[in-house]
Amino acid sequence: MKYVLVIPDGMGDKPLASLGGKxxxxxxRTPNMDFFAAHGVVGLSQxxxxGFTPGTDIGCMSVFGYDPKIYFTGRGPLEAAELGIALEKDDLAFRCNLxxxxxxxxxxxxAGHVSVAExxxxxxVLGERLREKHGERFRFYPGGGTGYRNLFIYHKAxxxxxxxxxxxxxxxxxxAYRDYLPKGKGTDFLAALMTESREILENHPVNEKRAENGKAxxxxxxxxxxxVPPHFPSYHKRFGFQGAVITAVDLLKGIAIHAGLxxxxxxxxxxxxxxxYTGKAEYAVNVLRSRDFVAVHVESTDEAGHMGDAALKIRAIEDVDRWVLGTLREKLKEFEAFKILILPDHYTCVETRTHSPDPVPFLIYSSREEKRGPRKFCEKTAAESKIFVKEGHTLMNLFVxxxxxxS
Ligand SMILES: [Zn+2]
Structure with a gap:
């Protein structure tokens, strides 16, 4: 049996007046998802x-089958994994925004979307100057794909x-940012570093140039x-198989690395x-020639939600259906048996342009055991099925x- 997880990020949404209440x-138009729904099972997954913020970090931990209440230790450690930084057990990893x-x-x-190069x-410069003054208790790391997202590791915390x-x-x-400086044990030092960073950065030539060009x-x-570093039980340990993740998003790469994928x-x-999209599906099929599990994550559905553009979100969903699921439906035939789980991480609502914690629709299809499901895959049919996975992290176990x- 081959297992395929498809994550259309933020695909869930609420009915819109501009779409006649849909x-x-x-x-x-999603003929491929609808085929899998009609021959599979649909339901809702929380x-x-x-009490958790509906972010991709929390949503995707549940999607991959890790209870956020147990395994979420912070955003910093997941991003460290993505940058290939091996954390020591007494390291504390922080997101360090510019x-x-x-x-x-x-x-x-x-910082006005400061560039990666800047x-x-x-x-x-910050790392050099602050370490000169305070010693080697910490280290800064530039981020991967986005200038303002960097990392700070505090050692021997x-x-x-x-x-x-x-x-x-x-x-x-x-x-007033001073009211929101970190609070609690050992934070005086962190607050001091943040304050000192301003003295070093304010008139740095990079910023002088940005100011000249009218930039922040x-x-x-x-x-x-x-x-602190999280300890996820690996997929190999949980399910006895090897697998891989295909995504453009750093956070997902971090989760994959922690899961041993x-x-x-x-x-x-x-x-x-x-x-x-097609490349993602083709590479996914290739992954399954040597492994038993693959996850394909698509970000465009979430982007369209954040842009508040219903037509664009529909197009992104149709593209995922046609190019990702259509290609998978065709090419997975080369395997003796396969199962597909389609599961968004959270809603990204066109109307509010932001995430919401509503339970998301999911779909499970098994080529070995076809069922009779609804003719359309959507929030409504998922709710009508009465299947409700109250703790989303348990769904992966049921799927495999x-x-x-x-219910
Ligand atoms: Zn997301």
Whole structure:
């Protein structure tokens, strides 16, 4: 048996007046998903546990079968994994944003989308100057794909520090940032580093040049999303097989690495509307020639939601259906038997342009055991099925090992 997981990021949505009361998934023409639905099982899965922010990190941990309540230790450690940074067990990994401050106010969490090249220079200078002064207790790492997203590792952290309170910078735009500096055991030092970063960055030539060109200065670091290294039981240990993940998104690569899954690069994959959908499906089939599990993650559905564009979201869903699921449906025939799980991580609502924690529709199809399901795969038919997986992280186990889906 071969197992295929397809994650259309943020595909779930609410009914829209502009679509005559339909959701984008409901309005989209999706013959391949509908085929799998008609011969499979659909239901709802609660991927975001109560009290958690409906982010891709939490949603995808559930999708991959890891209970966020147990395994989520912070955003920083997942991003460290993606950058290939091996954490020691007493390391504390933080997301380190480059942000823009004006006076005492946090103006922009992305520092005017500072470029990767500029961020590299700033992060390097910062690391040198601060380590000169404070020693080697910490280290900065430039991020991979986005300038404002960098990483800060604090070594030999007191275990109590994992519980300090830090605030995402995108939540305090326009506010006095000093009120939101990290709080709790050992945070005086972190707050001091953040304050000192401003002195080093404010008039750095990179920022002088940005200011000359009318761009925001990247003049402050913001440390948040900290966590100790998580310990995920690997897929091999849980299910006895090897597998791989295909994605353009750093966070997903981090989850894959922690789960002991390979990350497969596909040419032309962008995480955007022009991504190489067919290539993703073809590489997925190739993965299954030597392994038993593959996950294909697609980001464009989430992007369209954030843009608040219903037509674009429909198009992204139709592209996923045609090029990813259509290609899989055709090419998976070479294997004796296969199962597909289609499972978005969360809703990304066109109307509010943001994520919501609603239970998402899922679909399971097995070529060995065809069933009679609804003729359309969407939020409505998933709700009507009365199948409800209250703890989304349990669905992966049911998908692989079988068993009765809860109602
Ligand atoms: Zn997501």
């Amino acid at each position: 959701t984008p998934l409901e309005a989209a 991927n975001i546990p109560d 942000v823009t401050a004006e006076g005492g106010v946090l103006k922009d969490f992305s 961020a590299r220079i700033l992060i390097e 007191d275990p109590g520090m994992a519980r300090i309170v830090s605030t995402p910078p995108h939540d305090i735009m326009g506010r 200065r990247a003049n402050l670091i913001w440390l948040w999303g900290q966590g 390979d990350v497969i690069a596909v040419p032309g994959v962008t995480g955007y509307f022009d991504t190489n 090992k079988g068993g009765v889906l809860p």
